[in-house]
Amino acid sequence: MQFETAFKFVLKQEGGYSNHPSDKGGETNYGISTRFIKANGIKIKSVRDMTVQQAKEIYQMYFWQPIKADQFTDDLVQLFLFDTAVNCGTGRAIELLQIALNAWAPTGIDGIVGHITINNCNAMTETGKNRLLLYELLKANRIGYYEHIIRNNEKLRVFLKGWINRVLELFNVK
Numbered sequence: 117m118q119f120e121t122a123f124k125f126v127l128k129q130e131g132g133y134s135n136h137p138s139d140k141g142g143e144t145n146y147g148i149s150t151r152f153i154k155a156n157g158i159k160i161k162s163v164r165d166m167t168v169q170q171a172k173e174i175y176q177m178y179f180w181q182p183i184k185a186d187q188f189t190d191d192l193v194q195l196f197l198f199d200t201a202v203n204c205g206t207g208r209a210i211e212l213l214q215i216a217l218n219a220w221a222p223t224g225i226d227g228i229v230g231h232i233t234i235n236n237c238n239a240m241t242e243t244g245k246n247r248l249l250l251y252e253l254l255k256a257n258r259i260g261y262y263e264h265i266i267r268n269n270e271k272l273r274v275f276l277k278g279w280i281n282r283v284l285e286l287f288n289v290k
Contacts, residue, residue: 119180122198123172125289129199129282133164138271146171147202152178175202182206184229190241192289196254199286203279204261212261213237216253220246251287258283 130147141149143163148171150163158174160166179201180186185194193213200209207227214233217223221236241247262279265272 119176119185119198122180122185122195123175125195125286126175126199126202127168127171129285130202136274138274148174179206182229183209184234187229187234188241189238190247192251192287193237193241193254195286195289196258199282200258203282204258208261212254212257215257216250219253220249255283255287 127146130144133143133145135143139149141151143150145163145166146168148163148166152158153160153163156178160170175198180198183197183201183206185198188194188197197209197213200212204212210229210233211225211227214223214225214227217233217236217240218225220240223233223236237250240250259280262276262283266276
C-alpha cells in the first residue's frame, strides 16, 4: 500500500473541521488537532485554514514515517498501523501490533518499531492462516484499547461507535 492510498482512507475517516466539546485536542481539521500542531511547533496559522496538502505532509512526516510503514510488506498492516497512529498515537499503534505478534512469536512490547517487530510481522503475514490470525488480533486489540479509554473517561463514550466502525471499515478495505 502506498502512503497516498492510506492517506485517502484516513482523510475519509477524519473528515474536515470540527470542534467537539469532548475532544481534548480542541479544534481539529482533517484529524489534526490544534493541540498537536502547537505541541510539534508546526507553522500553520489556524487549524481551520489548514489545506489538505498541509495535512498530507503532516501525516507523512509525523505518522507514516515514524512507524516505518514502508518496511511492512502487508498492505492491511500498513493501513492498520497508519490509521491507528493517527487515531491513537504512533507508539500505541506499534504497541498494539507487538501485542498481537507476541501471540505468534516473541516480539517484546515497547511501542518502538524495530527490526524484530518488522521481521516478525512480515514473516507472520507470509501465509494466509497466520495473516488472518494477525488481522483478528489487531482488530481485537484496537477495539479493546477503545474500551479501555472509555473505562477511564466516560465522556469519550460518544466516540466509541464511530471508533469501532472505523476499525471494522479498515479491515474491509480491499
